[in-house]
Amino acid sequence: MTITAWFMFFLFLQLVHFAGTWKLYQKAGRQAWEALVPVYNAVILMKIINRPWWWVILLFIPIVNLIMFPVIWVETARSFGKNSTTDTWLTLLTLGLYLYYINYALDVTHIKDRSLKPGTATGEWVSSILFAIVAATLVHTYIMQPYVIPTSSLEKSLLVGDFLFVSKFHYGARAPMTAIAAPMVHDTIPGLGIKSYLNKPQLPYLRFPALQKIKRNDIVVFNWPTDTVRYFGDYRSRGIRKPIDKKSNYVKRCVGIPGDSLSIKDGYVYINGKRTQLPDRAKTQYSYIVKTNGSELSRAYMYQRFGVTDYFGRMQDGSYRFTSLTEESAARLKKSPNVVSVERIVQPAGRPHPRIFPNTRDNTWSGDNFGPIYIPEAGKTVVLNREILPRYKRIIQEYENNTLEVRGDQIFINGKQADSYTFKQDYYWMMGDNRDNSEDSRYWGYVPHNHIVGKPVFIWMSWDSQGGKVRWDRVFTTVGGPGEPVSYLKYFLIVIGGWIVFSFIRKKKKKNS
Structure with missing residues (x-):
């Protein structure tokens, strides 16, 4: 959906809210028009249901709002005396439309100072679980996400069985684009093998300001650009076009940034004509x-x-x-x-390698001898011809949503003849340190900026599947930094132990006072 379409949908929701609650606003001592003004109506509603104003913010956070809307519906019904189990289920099963019945058919009274404590142990348990999910979803989506290393493509730097914390805010947290999805899971619901999301509606791409830019040789988590087909249960789904934020998560080293010229000679990466120097922790x-x-x-x-x-x-x-x-x-x-x-073993160039990017039949680059190739930068323009086009075809069509047609030697973009193209976003070149055991940009090309997920910063657990034991020397170590990894596990245990002792002493003092 476009921004205009989302705006119209938002206005439609405001009308739905107004039609179902304006009388309730009046019975709570407010004006009917206050139920119609966007955002302001939510602030007033929080006062009516005796909840804090900052709940309004949660209503506008994708995925989190899917949890908050049912909570608000139930809270609204309870604020007018409809707090039985039957009322709660009717509110939930009708997706809040039960409020229309309360609004028009019932003579209800607003309970201004109602108790916010759940009436039963079950209600208290459900309330605690809901807000634990809300808090975890906020952290998972915008601050830090757990991730496990499944392959050896970054062997030596990151090992198979390393459990990471991936920072979302270093490169700018990306707001979810998939509006309806199960919280805290990726593309599949564990144990059920079914999709965890609906393809539509899709929110416009939005990324919060970054603390830093992606630098050469940073290890980066991103959504695999070419992931459009996946397995769900026993059914093999073909032709599924996944939303960007539901494509598989990959982790690689960013060896080329926007504006770079990259080539590979006998397995060694060259940037702008100079052989790249990896950090000391990286072992190619x-x-x-x-x-x-x-x-x-x-x-x-x-x-x-x-x-x-x-x-x-x-x-x-x-x-x-x-x-x-x-x-x-x-x-x-x-x-x-x-x-x-x-x-x-060095793969020579000169023979057909259609599996290597740009994946044409006459491509003669290999995984060890590749390029040179330009890594696109937002706002920069490249010349287009039939020979160069395969390198940027996927960008023009898939990542930047243009129509592309080739007639003889002429190229048409969005119906107009073109001999050049200006990029709309930055792109990156990702590779594994384990050169011959890595599915990376050499095979499928550029990673768009809107596919960037985050930066791995911390290993909180590491399991050696071959040895069947914990790698204690890697637990609580940082991903980046010079020298050998240093474990901060003992300091973490000291802090936890100190907090337990402090809490025990504080409780004992309160009990004796």
Whole structure:
């Protein structure tokens, strides 16, 4: 929906509210017109139902408002004496339309100073749960979101089994675009395998001001741009076009920012002609062919000695193919007495690689030899021709919502012939440190700014599935920063212990006073 369409829908809701409550406003000692004025009517309603004014803010926060609307309907009915279980269910099941019946058919009296304490233990329990969900949804949506690392694409920096806190506010919290969705879950309801949202209506894109811009080599969580097909239960859904904020969450390293020229030579990334220097915690990994003198290199040995978590195993000629060796580990392995040679595998350019971006049949770039390619910046213009167009086709059509047509050598955008294009938003180039075990921008291209989710800042738990144990040295460590990760777990435990002791002493003093 466009902004204009949303404005008209908002005005329609105001009319619905006015028609169903204006008499109730009068019975509460207010004027009928106060039920019609947008926002002001909500402030007055909070006074009528004896609730704080800041509840109005919650009514305008997507997803949170889906919880708050039923609460407001029930609170309004109870403010006029309709507080039985039957009244509550009628209010909820009619989506608030029961208030029309109260407004027009019943002679009710406003209870100005009604008790806000639930009449039953069940009511108190439900109230507590609702507002716990509201608070958690606010934190999850606008401040901090938990995330777990599922793959080894950022191996060494982030390990499989790391549980992260992802900051939403560093790069600017993005307001939900999907208006109707289950709170605190992503695209699927756990255990049921069904969609957790409705595709329509969609809210306009809105992002709050950022504390910082995305810098080169930042680790970033984002919505996977090409995620349009997913599985729900036993039914394979094809052609599903997911809303942006319901696409799968990916985490990669941002190796290229808007305005950069990027190329990859023999697996090394070059930005604006210079080989990129990764932070000291980042450990790039490549694939290697390792030949031995006949000795076996077991998976357990490679994991314990060199930290290798992935390899293809032994090949027919007796050599081994490893997919996640750092150059330092490869150098150490080469010195092993049982190893004859260690050779890095490099995909050459020059052969057709349609799986590599821009995914054309005649593309000859490879995952190790790629580009150069320009990373689009908002407001900048590029020349368009049939040769260049495949690099920006998805941007023009999918991410910036234009019509695109090619007739012979001519390009038409929104029905007009075009030999250039000006970008509407910034784009980024995301890659994994585990170069040959990463589904990244080399395969599907640019990440639009409106797909950015947040910045991983903290590892609160780390589970080693291979070893079947907690990685205590990674618990409560920061994601960024120089040097080896430092665990702050003991300081956290000291703070928690101090708070428990303080609370116990305070309660004991209150009891004795």
